[in-house]
Amino acid sequence: MTQQDSNRPRIWQIVEDKKQDFIELSDTVWGTPETCYMETASAAAHRSMLEKQGFNVTADLAGIPTALMGEAGKGGPVIVFLGEYDALAGLSQKAGATNHDPETEGANGHGCGHNLLGSASLLAATALKDWLADTGIAGRVRYYGCPAEEGGAAKAFMVRAGVFDDVDVAVCWHPSDFAGVQRSTTLANSRVDFTFKGRAAHAGANPHLGRSALDAVELMNVGVNYLREHMPSDCRIHYAVLDTGGISPNVVQARAKVRYVVRAPELDGMLSLIERVKNVAKGATLMTETSVESRVISAVSNLLPNTPLMDVMQDIWEQLGVPEFDEQDRAFATEIRKALSPDDIAATWRAFSLPERDIPLTDFVVPSHDRATLSTGSTDVGDVSWVVPTVQADGPTCAIGTQFHTWQLVAQGKSPAAHKGMVAVAKVMAATGLAALESEQLREAARADLVRRRKGKPYISPLPEGSEPPIREMSSR
Secondary structure (H helix, E strand, O other): OOHHHHHHHHHHHHHHHHHHHHHHHHHHHHOOOOOOOOOHHHHHHHHHHHHHOOOEEEEOHHHOOOOEEEEEEEOOOEEEEEEEOOOEOOOOOOOOOOOOOOOOOOOOEOOOOHHHHHHHHHHHHHHHHHHHHHHOOOEEEEEEEEOOOOOOOHHHHHHHHOOOOOOOEEEEEEEEOOEEEOOOEOOEEEEEEEEEEOEOOEOOOOHHHOEOHHHHHHHHHHHHHHHHHHOOOOOEEEEEEEEOOOOOOOEOOOEEEEEEEEEEOOHHHHHHHHHHHHHHHHHHHHHHOOEEEEEEEEEEOOOOOOHHHHHHHHHHHHHHOOOOOOHHHHHHHHHHHOOOOHHHHHHHHHHOOOOOOOOOOOOOEOOOOOOOOEOOOOOOHHHHHHHOOEEEEEEEOOOOOOOOOOHHHHHOOOOHHHHHHHHHHHHHHHHHHHHHHHOHHHHHHHHHHHHHHHOOOOOOOOOOOOOOOOHHHHHOO
16 A cells, blocks of 8 residues: 555545534535525535635635635645535425425425535545645645536636636546446537517517517427437437517517527537527528527536546545445435336436446445446536546435436435435545645646647637626526
């Protein structure tokens, strides 16, 4: 065992000693679910914890009111832990309930586990901060509180603002069914609003004088649905109608708006596909004699994995092992699984390329592999990964088969099993950050791997020049 390996149990003990405060932080954030750029209470809770733990805090990071940074240490490498705390709309659910039972019908809920995500990342940052203080080693540790991962692309705006320019390594994680290391890439993603304008008229007396913006939206949606047959199979397009033009069917709708999400494995492909979608919108205007304006609301790049950092994190997971789930944990997970379909459970095993087993909670660390896999999701961590060597853990916090963005995930967000998974992954992240801080060789290898994966391409922000975080749009939804 190397000296670095022998240091791991020491930093794990710091995590263990501090865990209760951060479990309470996670539960507090679970209880105040706030969506995209509206995470006022959640950011305040994280700021309070940063101050309590002795970090120097910077608020309004990158000009975003609900983004913040905590920093400690001096000199040496800069290791960043990425945290999130945004929720999802419409997923309210009582904690511990094994049937659909909203706390407040239609309210928000933590359907992606970001209450756990931010708390574990901050716990890991705190453990590394205390390590630096105890040992006197040169180095700086930062916690970045990142809002609006769900559709707001806050990290992409933070990257563009330069807050990662002096960072050596970024460490993060995501709640999952399994323990392991995220080795897949993700899709580049952009959200684009199309606003159609026409002419109002009396739909009964003079319909021929009207030009329906709603008709244009509907025709655009039909056209894009035909486009799906003629785009690469690993791309994705989704849409939601934001404004139908009013509630009066006897008025020809003079204004209507639809939001599109366009995804592709790489940025170039995404930008090309967006142009094709825009052409469909133009076609809709020709058919309806309306006009259209498009506006990019947010955009993120595809994620670049980092092999040297992934291998270190894998070794740490295998040394630590999975959390010790007890019979009560397994019993609750078994009840949750009764609300899942066999397809839900099978899809989860398939996503990790694992043979299916009939177990409610994981009892193993996902083995390392060299397969080039593509996740069909998207994350603004992708933009960080283009400018800083970045590594992500999977932390086991829910019953196997749980689909994210569902009430079943919300129901498990305050469970003892979720807390155990959160603490375990905090230990993995803290030890990974420590390894990067102590080893110049690892940092150099990670940087070389990033250069290799970029294939000579510079980082180009997917955000339009001059665009700002869509705080107003999100607050008015």
